[in-house]
Amino acid sequence: MQISLLNHFSKQVPEHLQSLGYELLSEDKLQQANAIVLRSKSLHEHHAGKSLFAIARAGAGVNNIPIERFSEQGIAVFNAPGANANAVAEMVLTGILMQTRKVAAALNFSQQLFSDEREDYAAAMEKGKAQFQGRELQGLRLGIIGLGAIGVLLANKANALGMQVLGFDPHISVENAWRLSAEVQQCESLSDLLANCDCVSVHVPYLPATHHLLSFEQVAYLPKHAFVINFSRAEVVDQEAITAAIESGNLDGYITDFPNPVLQSHPQVLCFPHLGASTVEAQENASMQVLTTLDNFLKRGEVKYSVNLPVLQPGPIPVGASRLVIIHRNTVGMIAQITDCIEAAEENILEMNNRSRAEMALTVIDLAAAASASLLSTIQAVPNVLSARYC
Numbered sequence: 416m417q418i419s420l421l422n423h424f425s426k427q428v429p430e431h432l433q434s435l436g437y438e439l440l441s442e443d444k445l446q447q448a449n450a451i452v453l454r455s456k457s458l459h460e461h462h463a464g465k466s467l468f469a470i471a472r473a474g475a476g477v478n479n480i481p482i483e484r485f486s487e488q489g490i491a492v493f494n495a496p497g498a499n500a501n502a503v504a505e506m507v508l509t510g511i512l513m514q515t516r517k518v519a520a521a522l523n524f525s526q527q528l529f530s531d532e533r534e535d536y537a538a539a540m541e542k543g544k545a546q547f548q549g550r551e552l553q554g555l556r557l558g559i560i561g562l563g564a565i566g567v568l569l570a571n572k573a574n575a576l577g578m579q580v581l582g583f584d585p586h587i588s589v590e591n592a593w594r595l596s597a598e599v600q601q602c603e604s605l606s607d608l609l610a611n612c613d614c615v616s617v618h619v620p621y622l623p624a625t626h627h628l629l630s631f632e633q634v635a636y637l638p639k640h641a642f643v644i645n646f647s648r649a650e651v652v653d654q655e656a657i658t659a660a661i662e663s664g665n666l667d668g669y670i671t672d673f674p675n676p677v678l679q680s681h682p683q684v685l686c687f688p689h690l691g692a693s694t695v696e697a698q699e700n701a702s703m704q705v706l707t708t709l710d711n712f713l714k715r716g717e718v719k720y721s722v723n724l725p726v727l728q729p730g731p732i733p734v735g736a737s738r739l740v741i742i743h744r745n746t747v748g749m750i751a752q753i754t755d756c757i758e759a760a761e762e763n764i765l766e767m768n769n770r771s772r773a774e775m776a777l778t779v780i781d782l783a784a785a786a787s788a789s790l791l792s793t794i795q796a797v798p799n800v801l802s803a804r805y806c
């Protein structure tokens with residue numbers, strides 16, 4: 416099997432793939448790949464080759480992947496949920512401290528004092544430091560929108576630092592609700608959270624429903640001294656609403672992991688170059704998690720951590736058997752049509768597993784006989800079969 420690696424990965428990633436028996440393809444041979452492993456590179460302009468079975472995102476956000484279009488081609492899409500959450504939570508706390516203690520401006524001031532080669536720098540420093548008087552985290556009210564992998568970690572860390580934490584997530588999972596500190600105050604609505612915090616951090620995925628979640632209307636609920644932190648995605652926050660509120664004195668600042676020329680040049684905006692997940696630990700977690708997920712899918716048809724297919728964990732392939740992995744639409748009569756093909760080929764089914772998720776379904780069948788190219792092409796031709804392969 417051939418895999419294309421996009422984006423920067425540590426050298427352990429290609430080594431690990433090769434140790435699992437995969438051949439690595441250079442980016443110019445992307446069309447021949449059976450799987451793509453990537454970080455943030457956009458695949459929106461990419462047209463998948465016929466041999467592409469899977470896309471594995473070594474990270475959380477999958478808005479760089481056209482999931483619907485690839486689903487129509489029967490391509491499995493995976494991510495690494497939670498694998499980089501700690502790195503992001505720590506970076507958000509860094510941003511909050513930078514804002515409350517005016518770190519960036521203070522460092523600039525200090526650098527300026529010495530680059531001017533002033534002899535009275537000590538006196539100038541003591542006089543000038545008054546402008547950088549900050550606020551402490553203790554008692555500061557942090558609102559968190561989205562209590563998923565990152566939001567929960569951030570809430571618990573902020574609570575441990577003495578911050579007052581408020582959370583809003585109408586779809587919080589039971590698992591995350593269990594992990595969340597009991598000290599975190601639950602808000603019934605977004606406006607309730609915004610009106611009652613000194614800073615707000617967004618941790619939702621970018622979806623049509625979260626486009627400009629922080630809009631002009633929502634930003635207006637924030638107190639004038641508040642600041643907004645966005646390590647989610649640029650489009651979750653309406654940049655114009657933010658800059659207008661800052662310029663009219665209705666917001667104190669914006670910290671973002673998604674800079675652009677306007678934000679970068681704004682004196683009350685702190686820009687990070689999409690650094691949230693860029694730690695050694697997060698990259699190792701995310702890449703190793705997603706490589707295991709991908710290997711299990713390619714070699715055994717197992718599906719876990721997919722964003723478009725149902726969870727399905729068939730056992731090992733029986734000795735001497737062959738395994739078919741069929742991705743199809745979740746519609747009436749599919750199993751019958753597939754088993755009719757198998758019956759016509761006079762093959763015996765040892766085991767069959769079928770699961771569905773919304774419009775997609777996955778059927779994994781163990782056959783007593785070895786792989787047959789003619790049976791495979793008959794199944795591929797069944798209407799509503801999106802892809803079929805042997806493991």
Ligand SMILES: NC(=O)c1ccc[n+]([C@@H]2O[C@H](COP(=O)([O-])OP(=O)(O)OC[C@H]3O[C@@H](n4cnc5c(N)ncnc54)[C@H](O)[C@@H]3O)[C@@H](O)[C@H]2O)c1
Pocket residue numbers: 474475476477496497499500503560561562563564565566583584585586587588591618619620621624625628646647648672689690691692693
């Ligand atoms: N800056 C970075 O480097 C970096 C790194 C990792 C993730 N991210 C971004 O952060 C996002 C969240 O990551 P995660 O790992 O916490 O994901 P997650 O799926 O674990 O959590 C997302 C949470 O958002 C909640 N949510 C969805 N819509 C909501 C809404 N309208 N209001 C309130 N809550 C809502 C969900 O219920 C879920 O609990 C990712 O999708 C990605 O875009 C950025």
Ligand SMILES: O=C(O)[C@H](O)COP(=O)(O)O
Pocket residue numbers: 454455456473474475476477499689691692693
């Ligand atoms: O969604 C994510 O996981 C982050 O945005 C990290 O992206 P990166 O792997 O390109 O740093």
